Amino acid sequence: MMEQNEVNSNVAIEMKDLTKQFGTFTANDHISMQVNRGEVHGLLGENGAGKTTLMNMLSGILQPTSGEIFVDGQEVHLRSAKDATALGIGMVHQHFMLVQNFTVLENIMLGVEKTNKMGILDRKAARQKIVELSQRYGLQLTPEAKIEDISVGMQQRVEIIKVLYRNADILIFDEPTAVLTPQEIDELLEILKRLASEGKAIILISHKLKELKAVADRTTIIRRGKVIETVEMSSTSPEKLAELMVGHEVSFHRERKDVSLGAEVLKINNFKVVNDQKVTKIHDFNLSIRKGEIVGLAGIDGNGQTELIKAITGLIPSAGGTVEINGKNLTHAEPRKVIRAGVGHIPEDRQRFGLILPMNLVENSNLMVYDQSPYSKGTFINKNEMIKLTKNLLNKYDVRHSSIYETARDLSGGNQQKLIIARELSRDPDLLIAFNPTRGLDVGAIEFIHSQILAARAEGHAILLISYELDELQQLSDRIAVIHDGTIVGQAKTEDLTESEIGLLMAGEQVADKEELIHAN
Structure with missing residues (x-):
């Protein structure tokens, strides 16, 4: 990777005062940050802090309410993911964007299909490019396998190859190691370093402080939609990163007290x-x-x-x-x-x-108990009790939400996870x-x-x-x-x-x- 004094004159992405509002809710509040070519730039924040929203604006999925985006010094207006792809921006999403009953080959080709001289889909050329990319970066794939038949870890590889297949040189990785084994994580971090050494700009969204320390040059921390600080990773400890992220000191020690085993x-x-x-x-x-x-x-x-x-x-x-x-x-x-x-x-x-996902938070919170007292009596649903349970779960487990009637789909991935954990543990x-x-x-x-x-x-x-x-x-x-x-x-x-x-x-x-x-x- 490039030395720090070199990358400052090689800015790939600059965001200036980016703001994104959903109604009265401000997901991103005047966020400014720079990402350089040849570096891995970490993006760190709590669940619901606005990381994915910010990156969705950079990848053209969402449009900012206000603010500016510059690519290689030129202001751009990204009205779709296709616009971002044309500028060499690719994003590997936390929740995979794959068609389950399509093959690996078909998923990677989707949206950028090429035909031969006879106007027929050129699967052979696409397969050759996919194999070359998988070998180059150590991401072995079976092009003919269906997505529904391969492991989650293998699907992650498909997403990465899909971005590289589109010749992206500004790559956004949203929690890419969440489903990988320790060996696969080590391999992926090496791939990120290799991509950066080739002059690509890498943005890594991660909650894993150890991984950010291992691979990132700099990291920008955001909290509740605002930038807190951008730090040099070589001089920052995991404890300091955690404190900047959540706003208070975090303990990394888990004490397992002795418990007498029962039946x-x-x-x-x-x-x-x-x-x-x-x-x-x-x-x-x-x-x-x-x-x-x-x-x-x-x-x-x-x-x-x-x-x-x-x-x-x-x-x-x-x-x-x-x-x-x-x-x-x-x-x-x-x-x-x-x-x-x-x-x-x-x-x-x-x-x-x-x-x-299409159901609201009240309905999802009560999925396991809606047919039991006090949440129902006979064929009648007690909405007041269901609302009471929902509010208690959301509050106790700090599930960030705008309304109890918003759909589960509208929550961030981390908040979806907290809602499930709250629901399951609350049943004792x-x-x-x-x-x-x-x-x-x-x-x-x-x-x-x-x-x-x-x-x-x-x-x-x-x-x-x-x-x-x-x-x-x-x-x-x-x-x-x-x-x-x-x-x-x-x-x-x-x-x-x-x-x-x-x-x-x-x-x-x-x-x-x-x-x-x-x-x-």
Whole structure:
């Protein structure tokens, strides 16, 4: 990457007094910042601080209420994403913009299709370019695979290649590591450095302070729609960044107090799950969790975690084995019965499985309880009680919103996540299944959510924590089980496993001299 004294004369993007209002709500308030070619520029802020809104203006999806945008010193008016693409601006969104039943190749080509001399879509040339880009940047893809059949981590790669395919030299990454494994994160950070070294301007929106420290040259912090400061990363600590972001000191330490374990809450025996393509995704799977225990499930994305949780919660059928909750067999129970049995579920994909996006916040907050007293009586809904619950959840979990009647779609990604967590924890479940519960959350929100999960543990709840964040697993879990190729390849008390050993198990490797420890339950 360029030295700091060089990049100042090489400004790629300049935003001057950008303001964006939605009715009476000001999402961005006179924001000014510069991004240079040859640098990775971090953008840091709380959930709902206005980061994505700002970048949506830069990528042409939204138009500013006032203010100016300059690209290479020239003022531009971005009226659409197509305008931004024509200027070499590309954005990798936090929530992927992919057509599920299209192939990888079709998604990357979409919108910039080229034909050969005979007027026929030139798939061969497009495929060749995609393969070249994937090899150049270490983002291996299968062009013929359908999006609906590939892992979330692989979909992230498609989004990155899609931007590079359009020859973008100003790249915006919105929380790109939220669904990646530690190895994939390291690879992506190296890719960002490589892109910057080629003279591209990189904007990285991230809540992960460690990653920003590792890759960003400078970082701009915004809070409640306003710029707080732009800092040099070489002379700034993660603690200082966190304080600038949330406005107060943040603790990075999670204290797991000793808790006496109670009765077995979850028991999974010889479980098997087969997907729609008749591929076995889970096999010979055995796991138990007791009251007052957090068991973390570590594994590389695509090793059966998604299918496992869907089968446990009744979203897809299992093909063998049993699942028991509090001694009751719920192997083939429908989702409503699983919920009534005392299971809370924070799903992997908040938009597809956690919320009904066109519904408002009141309706989403009451999805699990609307048919129970005091929220309903017979066929009558008690709207006052539903509104009361909604306001309590939004306030307690600091879900930033403009109205309780706005749709879930209108919330930022982080606030969507907080709404789901608020709803599930408020039901006081015997078993909480949390799949990447802090994905896309800022450090202040993560601190709060972690405290709530540990409080649930202290109250005697059983918690199955599936996370691609090893730091999160190590901080919260009493025991870590590692899944590889659909089965548990080892488990041990958290303090008895190093990050390196967990990584080896995730890759399907054996850990030397720990055979008896790893397989101890």
